[in-house]
Amino acid sequence: MKLLHTSDWHLGRAFHRVSLLGAQAAFVDHLVAAVAEHEVDAVLVAGDVYDRAVPPLPAVELFDRALHRLADLGVPTVMISGNHDSARRLGVGAGLIGRAGIHLRTDPAGCAEPVVLADAHGDVALYGLPYLEPALVKDEFAADRVSHEAVLGAAMDRVRADLAGRPAGTRSVVLAHAFVTGATPSDSERDITVGGVEAVPAAVFDGVDYVALGHLHGCQTIGERIRYSGSPLAYSFSEADHRKSMWLIDLGPAGELGAERIDTPVPRPLARIRGRIDDLLADPALAVHEQAWVEATLTDPVRPDDPMARVAARFPHTLSLAFDPEDRDEAGQASYAQRLRGRSDQEIAEDFVAHVRGGAADEAERALLRAAFDDVRADDTRQERAR
Numbered sequence: 001m002k003l004l005h006t007s008d009w010h011l012g013r014a015f016h017r018v019s020l021l022g023a024q025a026a027f028v029d030h031l032v033a034a035v036a037e038h039e040v041d042a043v044l045v046a047g048d049v050y051d052r053a054v055p056p057l058p059a060v061e062l063f064d065r066a067l068h069r070l071a072d073l074g075v076p077t078v079m080i081s082g083n084h085d086s087a088r089r090l091g092v093g094a095g096l097i098g099r100a101g102i103h104l105r106t107d108p109a110g111c112a113e114p115v116v117l118a119d120a121h122g123d124v125a126l127y128g129l130p131y132l133e134p135a136l137v138k139d140e141f142a143a144d145r146v147s148h149e150a151v152l153g154a155a156m157d158r159v160r161a162d163l164a165g166r167p168a169g170t171r172s173v174v175l176a177h178a179f180v181t182g183a184t185p186s187d188s189e190r191d192i193t194v195g196g197v198e199a200v201p202a203a204v205f206d207g208v209d210y211v212a213l214g215h216l217h218g219c220q221t222i223g224e225r226i227r228y229s230g231s232p233l234a235y236s237f238s239e240a241d242h243r244k245s246m247w248l249i250d251l252g253p254a255g256e257l258g259a260e261r262i263d264t265p266v267p268r269p270l271a272r273i274r275g276r277i278d279d280l281l282a283d284p285a286l287a288v289h290e291q292a293w294v295e296a297t298l299t300d301p302v303r304p305d306d307p308m309a310r311v312a313a314r315f316p317h318t319l320s321l322a323f324d325p326e327d328r329d330e331a332g333q334a335s336y337a338q339r340l341r342g343r344s345d346q347e348i349a350e351d352f353v354a355h356v357r358g359g360a361a362d363e364a365e366r367a368l369l370r371a372a373f374d375d376v377r378a379d380d381t382r383q384e385r386a387r
Helices: 021-037 057-073 094-098 148-164 277-282 284-289 307-314 336-340 345-357 363-386
Strands: 002-006 042-046 077-080 102-105 115-119 122-128 171-177 210-214 220-223 226-228 245-251 257-263 270-275 293-298 318-323
Touching: 002 021, 002 210, 021 057, 021 245, 042 122, 042 171, 042 210, 057 077, 057 102, 077 122, 077 171, 094 102, 102 122, 122 148, 148 171, 210 245, 270 277, 270 284, 277 293, 277 307, 293 307, 307 318, 345 363
Parallel strands: 002 042, 042 077, 077 102, 122 171, 171 210, 210 226, 270 293, 293 318
Antiparallel strands: 002 245, 115 122, 220 226, 245 257
């Protein structure tokens, strides 16, 4: 059985205020063409269909067209909600839409109710695990703690229990939206830290033939049977070196796997350039980036006059301009953003406590901060879903 695995469409998202709707429409065209060309048996969309809980109308219209085109192909599609989606909104009409072969899985309570497809070698059960916000689903899964590992582990226990009751030889696929240990993030994913821990071990997914993951925007393989497709488009300059693609998975009769990457269209390449402004404007080696979307970092000791206009004269699609002067005291003059880069909300708050008090937070205070951040994230999620 051939499965086309994609995720993180983020319909409605812009790139540094540049609309990507046309590029996202081109991706949908490419997806539909790939399904037909490769004679795909099912399409898997592993969450973050939209970029926000209440997407703009043009994004909803594009999604609607995508669903109609996939349904017209007669190829089943299984789609889960991600942490950017409003599960309630995405799941509206799921029962009716399912009759057209588009199976929306947005309700955590239904994670052990698979879409069952069949080929010449028997059944394939496809389980959709929507993004599970630990604070909101802990009671549903009777999890022993508020963490991604606990709720995903409980959901997978239900999946394995259902699979055990199916005919021998039934192959299994799980769609999930999570940060799995060993994966590489980029700057454009929304933080899903809970209790200071966001990653889940790959062993949570033991017992199934293929795990189609979403959330991280770089295509990557965690293990032969656990893969991220990544986003079809770049959504930050940290993805400049990404090769954007989808996975074409060939699931054999005994669960053996074949995997092939299918590249997705690139609307415009990304480039990160760095140096003194005069050097950037004169270097012939940078000619290759003149039509790219550019992030330029200027290292001049003194900020140049009218830098954006000068850089844009050579690189007209410059979208980001930053300054990082040479030979400065890194400890004393690093920018606020640079000092915070790579640090979690929890770490920043603990540093603040240490700064204002002159001593590090103790374990009880760290636990209190963790609980506060968890409550804020849960409240944000509730408000998004209620809008």
